[in-house]
Amino acid sequence: MDALNLIAAVQALQPDAKVREQTDQPTLIVPAHALVALARQLRDDPTLRFDLLETHTAVDWLDEDRFELLYLLASVPLGHHLTLSVSIDRDEPVVPTLCEVYPIAQWLEREVYDMFGILYDNHPDLRRLFLEDDWVGFPLRKDYEDDFMLERPE
Amino acid sequence: MGVITDKLPGVLEPVPGGSVLLTAVDQLINWSRSNSLWPLTFGTSCCAIEVMMATGAARHDLARFGAEVARPSPRQADLLVIAGTIVKRMAPRLRTLYEQMAEPRYVMATGSCAICGGPFMYHSYTTVRGADEIIPVDVYVPGCPPRPEAFFYGLLTLQKMIKEGESIRHPGERRRPVLAALPEGMTLDDIRKEMQDLLSHDANVNMAAAVAEGARYSSELKDF
Numbered sequence: 001m002d003a004l005n006l007i008a009a010v011q012a013l014q015p016d017a018k019v020r021e022q023t024d025q026p027t028l029i030v031p032a033h034a035l036v037a038l039a040r041q042l043r044d045d046p047t048l049r050f051d052l053l054e055t056h057t058a059v060d061w062l063d064e065d066r067f068e069l070l071y072l073l074a075s076v077p078l079g080h081h082l083t084l085s086v087s088i089d090r091d092e093p094v095v096p097t098l099c100e101v102y103p104i105a106q107w108l109e110r111e112v113y114d115m116f117g118i119l120y121d122n123h124p125d126l127r128r129l130f131l132e133d134d135w136v137g138f139p140l141r142k143d144y145e146d147d148f149m150l151e152r153p154e
Numbered sequence: 155m156g157v158i159t160d161k162l163p164g165v166l167e168p169v170p171g172g173s174v175l176l177t178a179v180d181q182l183i184n185w186s187r188s189n190s191l192w193p194l195t196f197g198t199s200c201c202a203i204e205v206m207m208a209t210g211a212a213r214h215d216l217a218r219f220g221a222e223v224a225r226p227s228p229r230q231a232d233l234l235v236i237a238g239t240i241v242k243r244m245a246p247r248l249r250t251l252y253e254q255m256a257e258p259r260y261v262m263a264t265g266s267c268a269i270c271g272g273p274f275m276y277h278s279y280t281t282v283r284g285a286d287e288i289i290p291v292d293v294y295v296p297g298c299p300p301r302p303e304a305f306f307y308g309l310l311t312l313q314k315m316i317k318e319g320e321s322i323r324h325p326g327e328r329r330r331p332v333l334a335a336l337p338e339g340m341t342l343d344d345i346r347k348e349m350q351d352l353l354s355h356d357a358n359v360n361m362a363a364a365v366a367e368g369a370r371y372s373s374e375l376k377d378f
Protein backbone atom coordinates (compact mmCIF):
# COMPACT_ATOMS: atom_id res chain seq x y z
CA MET A 1 0.00 0.00 0.00
CA ASP A 2 1.43 3.43 -0.79
CA ALA A 3 1.91 6.14 1.81
CA LEU A 4 -1.30 8.12 1.21
CA ASN A 5 -3.58 5.09 1.25
CA LEU A 6 -1.78 3.77 4.29
CA ILE A 7 -2.29 6.97 6.23
CA ALA A 8 -5.95 7.11 5.22
CA ALA A 9 -6.45 3.51 6.32
CA VAL A 10 -4.81 4.06 9.69
CA GLN A 11 -6.71 7.28 10.29
CA ALA A 12 -9.92 5.41 9.64
CA LEU A 13 -8.96 3.08 12.49
CA GLN A 14 -7.80 5.82 14.84
CA PRO A 15 -9.21 9.28 14.04
CA ASP A 16 -6.99 10.98 16.69
CA ALA A 17 -3.84 10.12 14.74
CA LYS A 18 -2.23 13.16 13.14
CA VAL A 19 0.09 13.02 10.14
CA ARG A 20 3.58 14.35 10.47
CA GLU A 21 4.62 16.19 7.30
CA GLN A 22 7.97 15.94 5.57
CA THR A 23 9.08 12.50 6.57
CA ASP A 24 10.61 9.77 4.45
CA GLN A 25 8.33 7.17 5.90
CA PRO A 26 4.64 7.75 6.68
CA THR A 27 4.52 8.91 10.28
CA LEU A 28 1.53 9.28 12.55
CA ILE A 29 1.39 11.03 15.88
CA VAL A 30 -0.84 9.10 18.24
CA PRO A 31 -1.88 9.74 21.85
CA ALA A 32 -0.28 7.40 24.39
CA HIS A 33 -3.55 5.90 25.62
CA ALA A 34 -4.50 4.78 22.08
CA LEU A 35 -1.18 3.14 21.30
CA VAL A 36 -1.77 -0.49 22.27
CA ALA A 37 -5.22 -0.75 20.75
CA LEU A 38 -4.02 0.83 17.53
CA ALA A 39 -0.98 -1.44 17.31
CA ARG A 40 -3.17 -4.47 17.74
CA GLN A 41 -5.50 -3.29 14.99
CA LEU A 42 -2.55 -2.58 12.71
CA ARG A 43 -1.22 -6.07 13.28
CA ASP A 44 -4.53 -7.88 12.80
CA ASP A 45 -6.12 -5.88 9.99
CA PRO A 46 -5.89 -8.08 6.86
CA THR A 47 -5.14 -5.13 4.57
CA LEU A 48 -2.38 -3.68 6.81
CA ARG A 49 -0.73 -6.71 8.47
CA PHE A 50 2.02 -4.90 10.37
CA ASP A 51 3.57 -8.04 11.78
CA LEU A 52 6.98 -6.68 12.68
CA LEU A 53 8.12 -4.05 15.14
CA GLU A 54 11.39 -3.14 13.47
CA THR A 55 12.72 -0.95 16.20
CA HIS A 56 11.69 1.28 19.02
CA THR A 57 13.59 4.27 20.27
CA ALA A 58 13.13 7.60 21.97
CA VAL A 59 14.15 11.21 21.49
CA ASP A 60 14.67 13.59 24.37
CA TRP A 61 13.27 17.02 23.47
CA LEU A 62 14.65 18.86 26.45
CA ASP A 63 13.42 22.37 25.51
CA GLU A 64 9.92 21.13 24.78
CA ASP A 65 9.90 19.13 27.97
CA ARG A 66 8.80 15.88 26.38
CA PHE A 67 10.04 12.49 25.26
CA GLU A 68 9.11 11.34 21.82
CA LEU A 69 8.79 7.58 21.47
CA LEU A 70 9.13 6.17 17.99
CA TYR A 71 7.82 2.78 16.91
CA LEU A 72 8.91 1.63 13.47
CA LEU A 73 6.49 -0.92 12.12
CA ALA A 74 6.83 -3.01 9.00
CA SER A 75 4.73 -5.51 7.17
CA VAL A 76 6.77 -8.39 5.81
CA PRO A 77 4.06 -9.89 3.56
CA LEU A 78 2.85 -6.55 2.18
CA GLY A 79 6.18 -4.68 2.24
CA HIS A 80 5.09 -1.36 3.70
CA HIS A 81 6.37 0.64 6.65
CA LEU A 82 4.89 3.01 9.19
CA THR A 83 6.24 5.04 12.09
CA LEU A 84 4.19 5.78 15.16
CA SER A 85 5.25 8.71 17.30
CA VAL A 86 4.05 9.11 20.86
CA SER A 87 4.91 12.14 22.97
CA ILE A 88 4.94 11.92 26.73
CA ASP A 89 5.64 14.30 29.55
CA ARG A 90 9.28 14.46 30.57
CA ASP A 91 8.47 14.60 34.27
CA GLU A 92 6.21 11.61 34.17
CA PRO A 93 7.55 9.28 31.47
CA VAL A 94 5.02 6.47 31.61
CA VAL A 95 3.63 4.73 28.56
CA PRO A 96 1.76 1.43 28.08
CA THR A 97 3.92 -1.46 26.92
CA LEU A 98 3.60 -3.08 23.51
CA CYS A 99 4.81 -6.48 24.74
CA GLU A 100 1.47 -8.14 24.33
CA VAL A 101 1.20 -7.14 20.70
CA TYR A 102 4.84 -7.57 19.71
CA PRO A 103 6.90 -9.81 22.04
CA ILE A 104 10.14 -8.27 20.70
CA ALA A 105 9.09 -5.04 22.41
CA GLN A 106 10.25 -6.57 25.70
CA TRP A 107 13.86 -6.17 24.67
CA LEU A 108 13.47 -2.89 22.82
CA GLU A 109 11.63 -1.33 25.72
CA ARG A 110 14.24 -2.55 28.18
CA GLU A 111 16.88 -0.80 26.12
CA VAL A 112 14.91 2.44 26.00
CA TYR A 113 14.31 2.18 29.72
CA ASP A 114 18.03 1.66 30.21
CA MET A 115 19.02 4.72 28.20
CA PHE A 116 16.11 7.15 28.72
CA GLY A 117 14.32 5.92 31.83
CA ILE A 118 10.95 5.59 30.14
CA LEU A 119 8.65 3.52 32.34
CA TYR A 120 6.55 0.96 30.53
CA ASP A 121 3.30 0.16 32.22
CA ASN A 122 2.71 -3.60 32.50
CA HIS A 123 6.13 -4.61 31.17
CA PRO A 124 6.87 -8.06 32.63
CA ASP A 125 10.58 -7.52 33.31
CA LEU A 126 11.69 -3.90 33.23
CA ARG A 127 15.39 -4.10 34.12
CA ARG A 128 18.50 -2.51 32.70
CA LEU A 129 19.74 -4.20 29.54
CA PHE A 130 23.22 -2.87 28.69
CA LEU A 131 24.40 -0.93 31.70
CA GLU A 132 25.32 -2.29 35.10
CA ASP A 133 22.39 -2.84 37.42
CA ASP A 134 23.70 -0.26 39.88
CA TRP A 135 24.14 2.49 37.27
CA VAL A 136 22.71 5.80 38.40
CA GLY A 137 20.80 7.89 35.88
CA PHE A 138 19.86 7.46 32.25
CA PRO A 139 22.77 8.39 29.99
CA LEU A 140 20.97 9.31 26.78
CA ARG A 141 18.89 11.98 28.47
CA LYS A 142 20.16 15.35 27.37
CA ASP A 143 20.66 16.55 30.93
CA TYR A 144 22.63 13.48 32.05
CA GLU A 145 26.00 14.14 33.62
CA ASP A 146 28.58 12.10 35.46
CA ASP A 147 32.21 12.32 36.57
CA PHE A 148 33.53 10.31 33.65
CA MET A 149 32.19 12.62 30.96
CA LEU A 150 34.41 15.23 29.40
CA GLU A 151 33.10 18.62 28.43
CA ARG A 152 34.26 19.93 25.09
CA PRO A 153 36.66 22.81 25.74
CA GLU A 154 35.61 26.13 24.22
CA MET B 155 60.99 -21.68 20.22
CA GLY B 156 61.09 -21.53 23.98
CA VAL B 157 64.11 -23.81 24.11
CA ILE B 158 65.98 -21.66 21.60
CA THR B 159 65.27 -18.35 23.26
CA ASP B 160 65.90 -19.65 26.78
CA LYS B 161 68.94 -21.83 26.29
CA LEU B 162 70.73 -20.50 23.25
CA PRO B 163 72.31 -17.35 24.74
CA GLY B 164 73.82 -19.36 27.62
CA VAL B 165 75.26 -21.96 25.25
CA LEU B 166 76.55 -19.64 22.56
CA GLU B 167 77.92 -16.65 24.52
CA PRO B 168 81.11 -18.42 25.79
CA VAL B 169 81.96 -19.86 22.38
CA PRO B 170 84.27 -17.67 20.27
CA GLY B 171 82.20 -15.94 17.63
CA GLY B 172 79.06 -16.93 19.49
CA SER B 173 77.67 -13.41 19.79
CA VAL B 174 77.87 -12.95 16.05
CA LEU B 175 75.97 -16.16 15.56
CA LEU B 176 73.47 -15.06 18.18
CA THR B 177 72.83 -11.85 16.27
CA ALA B 178 72.29 -13.88 13.12
CA VAL B 179 69.78 -16.08 14.95
CA ASP B 180 68.11 -12.93 16.23
CA GLN B 181 67.70 -11.68 12.72
CA LEU B 182 66.29 -14.97 11.56
CA ILE B 183 63.80 -15.12 14.41
CA ASN B 184 62.72 -11.51 13.97
CA TRP B 185 62.38 -11.97 10.23
CA SER B 186 60.08 -14.94 10.68
CA ARG B 187 58.12 -13.30 13.45
CA SER B 188 57.57 -10.13 11.49
CA ASN B 189 56.39 -12.01 8.41
CA SER B 190 53.93 -14.26 10.17
CA LEU B 191 51.94 -11.95 12.38
CA TRP B 192 48.71 -13.72 13.15
CA PRO B 193 46.06 -11.21 14.06
CA LEU B 194 43.32 -11.84 16.58
CA THR B 195 39.85 -11.31 15.19
CA PHE B 196 38.80 -8.56 17.52
CA GLY B 197 36.64 -5.77 16.17
CA THR B 198 34.27 -3.69 18.19
CA SER B 199 32.73 -1.34 15.65
CA CYS B 200 32.97 0.30 12.24
CA CYS B 201 36.78 0.11 11.94
CA ALA B 202 36.51 -3.65 12.05
CA ILE B 203 34.75 -3.57 8.70
CA GLU B 204 37.67 -1.71 7.22
CA VAL B 205 40.48 -3.49 8.93
CA MET B 206 39.16 -7.01 8.94
CA MET B 207 37.14 -7.19 5.79
CA ALA B 208 38.56 -4.67 3.35
CA THR B 209 42.16 -5.53 4.11
CA GLY B 210 41.53 -9.24 4.00
CA ALA B 211 39.59 -9.17 0.73
CA ALA B 212 41.04 -9.56 -2.72
CA ARG B 213 41.70 -5.94 -3.63
CA HIS B 214 44.03 -5.15 -0.75
CA ASP B 215 44.89 -8.66 0.32
CA LEU B 216 46.47 -8.85 3.73
CA ALA B 217 48.06 -12.17 2.76
CA ARG B 218 50.81 -10.30 0.91
CA PHE B 219 52.28 -9.40 4.30
CA GLY B 220 51.80 -12.76 5.93
CA ALA B 221 49.19 -11.48 8.34
CA GLU B 222 46.07 -13.08 6.93
CA VAL B 223 45.79 -15.99 9.36
CA ALA B 224 43.20 -14.42 11.63
CA ARG B 225 42.81 -16.44 14.78
CA PRO B 226 39.67 -16.45 16.87
CA SER B 227 41.61 -17.42 19.97
CA PRO B 228 44.05 -15.08 21.72
CA ARG B 229 46.28 -18.00 22.61
CA GLN B 230 47.20 -18.51 18.97
CA ALA B 231 47.51 -14.86 17.95
CA ASP B 232 50.51 -12.52 17.95
CA LEU B 233 48.87 -9.31 16.93
CA LEU B 234 45.96 -7.60 18.62
CA VAL B 235 44.37 -5.11 16.24
CA ILE B 236 42.08 -2.90 18.24
CA ALA B 237 39.58 -1.96 15.58
CA GLY B 238 36.82 0.11 17.03
CA THR B 239 35.45 1.89 20.03
CA ILE B 240 36.33 0.52 23.44
CA VAL B 241 33.65 1.10 26.02
CA LYS B 242 33.88 0.73 29.77
CA ARG B 243 32.30 -2.70 29.77
CA MET B 244 34.63 -3.93 27.04
CA ALA B 245 37.78 -2.70 28.78
CA PRO B 246 38.23 -5.62 31.21
CA ARG B 247 37.63 -8.10 28.37
CA LEU B 248 40.23 -6.39 26.23
CA ARG B 249 42.70 -6.60 29.08
CA THR B 250 41.95 -10.32 29.49
CA LEU B 251 42.42 -10.98 25.79
CA TYR B 252 45.73 -9.17 25.85
CA GLU B 253 46.93 -11.12 28.84
CA GLN B 254 45.93 -14.40 27.27
CA MET B 255 48.09 -13.81 24.22
CA ALA B 256 51.48 -15.49 24.25
CA GLU B 257 54.67 -13.42 24.20
CA PRO B 258 55.83 -11.79 22.03
CA ARG B 259 52.57 -9.96 21.46
CA TYR B 260 52.00 -6.80 19.51
CA VAL B 261 49.20 -4.29 19.61
CA MET B 262 47.99 -1.96 16.90
CA ALA B 263 45.40 0.70 17.64
CA THR B 264 43.56 1.53 14.44
CA GLY B 265 41.17 4.44 14.15
CA SER B 266 40.62 7.52 16.25
CA CYS B 267 38.41 5.61 18.65
CA ALA B 268 41.17 3.23 19.68
CA ILE B 269 43.66 6.10 19.84
CA CYS B 270 41.75 8.68 21.87
CA GLY B 271 38.04 7.97 21.91
CA GLY B 272 37.57 9.60 18.51
CA PRO B 273 34.19 11.15 17.81
CA PHE B 274 32.97 9.94 21.20
CA MET B 275 35.64 11.65 23.23
CA TYR B 276 33.37 14.33 24.68
CA HIS B 277 29.97 13.89 26.31
CA SER B 278 30.25 10.13 26.35
CA TYR B 279 29.27 8.22 29.45
CA THR B 280 31.12 5.08 28.47
CA THR B 281 33.78 5.42 25.76
CA VAL B 282 37.30 4.74 26.99
CA ARG B 283 39.52 7.55 25.73
CA GLY B 284 42.21 5.51 24.08
CA ALA B 285 42.99 1.81 24.24
CA ASP B 286 46.40 2.67 25.67
CA GLU B 287 44.66 3.47 28.93
CA ILE B 288 44.17 -0.28 29.25
CA ILE B 289 46.99 -2.04 27.42
CA PRO B 290 50.30 -0.94 25.90
CA VAL B 291 50.07 -0.06 22.21
CA ASP B 292 52.92 -0.44 19.71
CA VAL B 293 51.58 1.22 16.59
CA TYR B 294 48.84 3.80 16.12
CA VAL B 295 47.04 4.10 12.81
CA PRO B 296 44.96 7.28 12.63
CA GLY B 297 41.81 7.66 10.56
CA CYS B 298 38.09 7.31 10.96
CA PRO B 299 38.27 4.65 9.69
CA PRO B 300 41.83 4.33 8.36
CA ARG B 301 42.16 3.39 4.72
CA PRO B 302 43.47 -0.13 4.13
CA GLU B 303 46.66 1.53 2.84
CA ALA B 304 47.07 3.27 6.16
CA PHE B 305 46.54 0.01 7.94
CA PHE B 306 49.23 -1.61 5.81
CA TYR B 307 51.58 1.24 6.56
CA GLY B 308 51.00 0.55 10.22
CA LEU B 309 51.60 -3.14 9.69
CA LEU B 310 54.83 -2.52 7.81
CA THR B 311 55.90 -0.18 10.58
CA LEU B 312 55.28 -2.91 13.08
CA GLN B 313 57.29 -5.36 11.00
CA LYS B 314 60.13 -2.87 10.86
CA MET B 315 59.93 -2.46 14.57
CA ILE B 316 60.10 -6.19 15.15
CA LYS B 317 63.05 -6.58 12.81
CA GLU B 318 64.98 -3.79 14.46
CA GLY B 319 63.89 -4.35 17.97
CA GLU B 320 63.93 -7.53 19.92
CA SER B 321 66.83 -9.85 20.56
CA ILE B 322 67.09 -13.14 22.35
CA ARG B 323 69.22 -11.56 25.01
CA HIS B 324 66.66 -8.88 25.79
CA PRO B 325 63.24 -10.32 25.07
CA GLY B 326 60.33 -7.94 25.20
CA GLU B 327 62.44 -4.90 24.45
CA ARG B 328 60.94 -2.66 21.79
CA ARG B 329 62.80 -0.09 19.78
CA ARG B 330 60.90 2.53 17.88
CA PRO B 331 61.93 2.55 14.24
CA VAL B 332 62.76 5.78 12.46
CA LEU B 333 59.85 6.18 10.12
CA ALA B 334 59.77 9.20 7.96
CA ALA B 335 61.42 12.55 8.15
CA LEU B 336 61.26 15.39 5.67
CA PRO B 337 64.28 15.42 3.38
CA GLU B 338 66.90 18.01 4.23
CA GLY B 339 66.15 21.56 3.11
CA MET B 340 62.46 20.95 2.61
CA THR B 341 59.61 22.36 4.66
CA LEU B 342 55.93 21.65 4.87
CA ASP B 343 55.22 24.92 3.04
CA ASP B 344 57.25 23.70 0.06
CA ILE B 345 55.17 20.56 -0.10
CA ARG B 346 51.97 22.54 0.20
CA LYS B 347 53.07 24.84 -2.63
CA GLU B 348 53.99 21.90 -4.81
CA MET B 349 50.56 20.36 -4.24
CA GLN B 350 48.86 23.64 -5.11
CA ASP B 351 50.87 23.95 -8.34
CA LEU B 352 49.99 20.41 -9.25
CA LEU B 353 46.30 21.00 -8.60
CA SER B 354 46.14 24.18 -10.64
CA HIS B 355 48.14 22.80 -13.57
CA ASP B 356 46.93 19.25 -13.84
CA ALA B 357 43.45 19.36 -12.38
CA ASN B 358 42.42 22.90 -13.46
CA VAL B 359 41.60 23.87 -9.91
CA ASN B 360 41.21 27.59 -9.29
CA MET B 361 43.60 27.70 -6.35
CA ALA B 362 42.90 31.31 -5.30
CA ALA B 363 39.19 30.62 -5.03
CA ALA B 364 39.78 27.33 -3.26
CA VAL B 365 42.04 28.95 -0.66
CA ALA B 366 39.53 31.73 -0.05
CA GLU B 367 36.76 29.16 0.31
CA GLY B 368 38.86 27.20 2.78
CA ALA B 369 39.53 30.29 4.87
CA ARG B 370 35.82 31.18 4.90
CA TYR B 371 34.93 27.65 5.90
CA SER B 372 37.39 27.53 8.79
CA SER B 373 36.21 30.91 10.09
CA GLU B 374 32.64 29.64 9.97
CA LEU B 375 33.70 26.57 11.84
CA LYS B 376 35.18 28.79 14.53
CA ASP B 377 31.89 30.65 14.92
CA PHE B 378 30.09 27.35 15.09
Ligand code: SF4
Nearest residue numbers: 200201265266267299
Ligand atom coordinates in the same frame (compact mmCIF):
# COMPACT_ATOMS: atom_id res chain seq x y z
S1 SF4 C 1 37.50 5.56 14.45
FE1 SF4 C 1 35.69 6.06 13.25
S2 SF4 C 1 35.39 4.30 11.90
FE2 SF4 C 1 36.76 3.65 13.55
S3 SF4 C 1 35.46 2.75 15.11
FE3 SF4 C 1 35.72 4.91 15.63
S4 SF4 C 1 33.98 5.94 14.70
FE4 SF4 C 1 34.15 3.93 13.72
